[in-house]
Amino acid sequence: MSVNILLFKITLLFYSVATVLYLVDVVRRKEKAGKTGKAARWILIGGFALHCATLLARYLEAGYTPVANLHESLSFFAWTLVGIFLLFDIRYRMTVLGAFSCPLAVILMLVGSTASNTVKELNPALDSWWFPVHVTLAFLGNAVFTVAFVAGVMYLLQERMLKSKKFSALYYRLPSLDVLDSINYKCLSFGFPLMTMGIISGAVWANSAWGGYWRWDPKETWALITWFLYAALLHGRLTVGWRGRRAAIFAILGFLCLLFTFLGVNLLLSDLHSFKAMEGP
Amino acid sequence: MMNIIVVGLSHKTAPVEIRERVAFSPTDMGRPLHEMRALPAVVEAIIVSTCNRVELYAGSHDAEACVGQLKAFLAAYHGITPELLEEHLYDYQGEEAIRHVFRVASSLDSMVIGEPQILGQIKTAYGYATEHKTVGSVLNRFLHKAFSVAKRVRTETDIASNAVSVSFAAVELARKIFGSLDGKKVMLIGAGEMCELAARHFLNNGAASVMVTNRTLERAVKLAEEFQGQAVPFEEFPQHLHQVDIVLTSTGAPNFILGQEKMEEVIRQRKNKPMFLIDIAVPRDIDPKVNKIDNIYLYDVDDLQGVVQANLKERQKEAKKAEVIIDQEIGQFSRWLENRDVVPTIVALRKKFEDIRQGELSKTFSNLKDLGPKERQAIEALTAAIVNKMLHPPTSVLKRNQETASGSDYVDAVRTLFDLEIAPEEDDSEIS
DSSP: OOHHHHHHHHHHHHHHHHHHHHHHHHSSOOOOOOOOHHHHHHHHHHHHHHHHHHHHHHHHHHHHHHHHHHHHHHHHHHHHHHHHHHHHHHHHOHHHHHHHHHHHHHHHHHHHHHHOOOOOOOGGGGOSSSHHHHHHHHHHHHHHHHHHHHHHHHHHHHHHHHHHHHOHHHHHHOOHHHHHHHHHHHHHHEEEEEEEHHHHHHHHHHHHHSSOOOOOOOOOOHHHHHHHHHHHHHHIIIIOOHHHHHHHHHHHHHHHHHHIIIIIIHHHSSSTTTTTBBBBB | OOEEEEEEEEETTTTTHHHHHHHOOOOOOOHHHHHHHTTTTTEEEEEEEEEEEEEEEEEEOHHHHHHHHHHHOOOOOOTOHHHHHHHEEEEEEHHHHHHHHHHHHHHHHSSSSTTTTHHHHHHHHHHHHHHHTOOHHHOOOOOHHHHHHHHHHHHSSSSTTTTOSSSHHHHHHHHHSSSOOOOEEEEESSHHHHHHHHHHHHHTOOOEEEEEEEEHHHEEEEEEEHHHHHEEEGGGGHHGGGGSSSSEEOOOSSSOOOOOOHHHHHHHHHHEEEEEEEOOSSSSSSOOOHHHHHHHEEEEEHHHHHHHHHHHHHHHHHHHHHHHHHHHHHHHHHHHHHHHHHHHHHHHHHHHHHHHHHHHHHHHHHHOOOOOOOHHHHHHHHHHHHHHHHHHHHHHHHHHHTSSTHHHHHHHHHHHHHHHHHOOOOOOOOOO
């Protein structure tokens, strides 16, 4: 087993332990984080550091930014997701956000660990500095929108309880609607520029690799659909005063589109962005 | 050995007519404390008297006699026939007494579980007792332990974290909607005690201003002055609705004064900024359909009562966790109590000296190998006699003072001087 795979497995272990601790803390306490919540945060930070090492080891072994097959992409996605969550955690200190986000990272890693993890040659046409720039921007945008999705789900749950006046145990543990809505807005104002730059950098790279900015391949089309969805939400928020439930629903729809753009297109529709096309001859 | 005794009654065992007759006046705690302390079986005394409970805590060497004397004292002091009182009184001793006081201090025995006043009331009662010097080292330590247990329950469980009154429940709901209440504007439509109380809670929790409206303008002006807010004529209040985040209504109107259409218009004017409407009026002031509008949350009196019920249920769940904490602490405290008894202290003291004697003997014997059995026997007897003679005075002082108030001081002194135990952890030494 090569170093990066070993590190990957240890990282997955750390993330799983952090997830369990986050869930335990949320079940046991309300709102304010207890000792378990703090332990969860530190273990997650440790896992993130290990994940950085994993990616570095993989980079050194493969010789390219490790986002060229399903295993690598899922790992990279989980890495950006945990990183973005930790950034949000500095501001919001919410155990319950961790309890909702970390399981997603663990799922990504688990699926990633079942995918083939052999290092293959990168298609020489794609070997350019635009590669790391494009994928990093795209995945950071994905991660920020994932947090928006998580906040959206929490918003809908909390709003449902406040409207119906039937309170489950979750009511006491979820933050206020205002906080969840402000997370939605923050994610949008960071995620949208990241996604936009991801698409632009992709176009520039496509021009240098394939000699054309835009080819309407399924990935590009779906990315554009997703982009329009988020653009509509941002516009609605800024001008008409969309917020709350509608913004949460949009964040959830946007995330589903995003997921399809990321996974569905690569796995179901073969095209220039498929992992097959990334391999060398 | 020293035992802890509790005799008393509470809202669970006695109606208010009885409770008010046995309550002690806070202005004159010296006399009852000294009288209680003077009872033959009582060594240390504390009296807790609140509107929901009257309890006597005593340290005693004769539990059975003490219980009887305390009951008689309570009846006699207040001039009530003991038979009348008897059916309302409970009494606990030993671990049960410890558990009871820990539960009371942690607010598990309160009418509203988790209410914070009781701990302060017990601290006050303890203060009177120390002031009048009716507590000794046992009740001293016991009460400090009870305070630390209560503190632990409060920090480790969520027993007191959700509102159990309608007006506070409204504030908590507002927090779940708005996050912080800082800068939020409140409108008060109509007057009513509960409404005004809720408005005051909102102001105390950060709300910026209150707008008051009433069918009689003078009334509105008067209330507005009280809240340092703004009075609005009743006919004009709908025009101001879009400026406020929280609306409290309790008018005597027979029909709805706010309907779905009006509120849809208001929320549009507010660009969907959320609103929290609290309708305390019966019959209701706001059409319940308003709750269907996005970003508006409408609660009537029954809804708020429902929240309070849910919170009470949460508290009961938390109380179970608190019982576990108390179980742990009882074990710790009763071990301390047993250890500080005279007999185990004498045993420990003797063992300590005997260990030293044996240690020194074996050292000497191994150095002087040519000693015959006779000499050995003589040295054994000599050292045993020295130890016995030296231990005789402290032992008899301990025994003689066993039943007196200062007895526990001697036990403490002997245990400290001869290093008979590791000092129990001092986490509970501070009173906050």
